[in-house]
Amino acid sequence: MALPGIAIPDQAAAPKLQVTNLGVVFQGNDKTIAALDNINLEISDGEFVCLVGPSGCGKSTLLNAMGGFLSPTSGSVSIDGELVSGPDSRRILVFQEHGVFPWLTVEGNIGFGLAKLSRSERAQRIAHYVELVQLQGFERSYPSDLSGGMKQRLQVARALAVNPDVLFLDEPFGALDSITRVMMRGELLRIWQAERRTILCVTHDIDEAVQLADRVVVLSSRPARIQNVLTIDIPHPRNISSPRYLTLRDELLKMIGLAYEI
Amino acid sequence: MRFPVWLRPVLFILALLALWEIAIDLHPGQLMPGPVAAFAAIGELLQHGLLLKHVVASLFRVTWGFLLACVTAIPLGLVLGWYRRGERAFNPLVQLFRPISPLAWIPIAILWFGIGDLSSIFLIFVGSFFPLLVTAISAVHNIPEVYINAGRNFGLSSVDFFVRVIYPAVVPQLLVGMRITLGIAWLVVVAAEMIAVNSGLGFLIVDARNAGNRYDLVVAGMIVIGVIGLLLDLGMRALERVKSFQWTNQEN
């Protein structure tokens, strides 16, 4: 059962990703921590959804459960109607930082998930994604020689290279300086428009959410519940000084309230 | 005037050698030979082909003992580090064996393998095994979780995961542990050769004293041991600087 207000725009199509009554409780030595409480969410194919919420509320836990990295205490996650039971390359999680393998070159990282392809197919795929994330000329470089923004582009390229159905981004630009972050936002949008993957992106940046997302899901403090869902009905490219943009941005800020760290 | 950086220690050592020689010359009732005599002894050993023979004998034993320890302790340590239950089972045993000096094994080595290469190799193996095992276990524990999660993304088999994520992630720490352990192995071989064999640099030192108090040969042996130990260390450090191995220095 979907909560009111988070019905997908196109009711006819089956959802790409369906989260049903999802709950996660961590068992500590002496106490239990409820991280997710009865999350229901439907995401359609090719949709870009941003998740916002106070820090420590369970956003990463939600992504981990959706990606199969962590088995839920209750409820379920399914992608294309198939139950998610463990990590696999049809869905890739991109981490805030240090997610690329420092012992591999740019090429090695992008090709990491492509071991099953033939040599020439792999080379082609790598070349395509090097170009998509604009790392031409750095194919043989190690991550230690790349800037923070380049490393995150590399992580996105490595994720996309295995043709995942769904991409989970956990505060992908959170560790970058604000100028780089704005540039990366544009890059991500361009990549999403070129590749049309389903993307779920945790962010603590309100502008990032309103500029990128089709829908923004607002989570409560721990244990995370879905508090609100805001549909951003502005076509790309979005004019960030248009009245509609500013209205939606205000609305989102109101939903989050002052109690939140943003 | 500026010296190149590498020249400073060289000049310092030369100065010390000069002081040593002067001190010995001023007090002819020698407690030990001076550097001139020691280097003359090295020349003498070279001339008779003895130096090469002893150096090769020592390096041969260290190589085998150390390599055997590497190929057993490192894979075992990686697996134990990853499967923590196994480590908990093994840990008391490891902690019990670890403080036993490899030299304490000398009688057992002679009992099992007699006088000869095998005894020394065994002692070096024992001396290297536990440090390498502990290094490998803690290296796995220290892998940043993000690499493990990033690797899990791609749904690799356990074997692939070990070879493509865990192993490369621990290489920098392993290399440091291997360098330190090789230093230990080099200490152990000299001690082992004083008792369990009749060749090698350790034997050279004991033999020089026993056969006529040739302290110039003793000091010559010590200098050669020091120089080779230094070269081994430099070799391992060079390995640590290989680009795909050295990532820990910049990350995190």
Ligand SMILES: Nc1ncnc2c1ncn2[C@@H]1O[C@H](COP(=O)(O)OP(=O)(O)O)[C@@H](O)[C@H]1O
């Ligand atoms: N493996 C775990 N074991 C126990 N508690 C955890 C674990 N992972 C996360 N938590 C707790 O669950 C809560 C939510 O964490 P997280 O999902 O990382 O928050 P967010 O990403 O929203 O900042 C936090 O209080 C955290 O301490």
Ligand SMILES: [Mg+2]
């Ligand atoms: Mg988080």
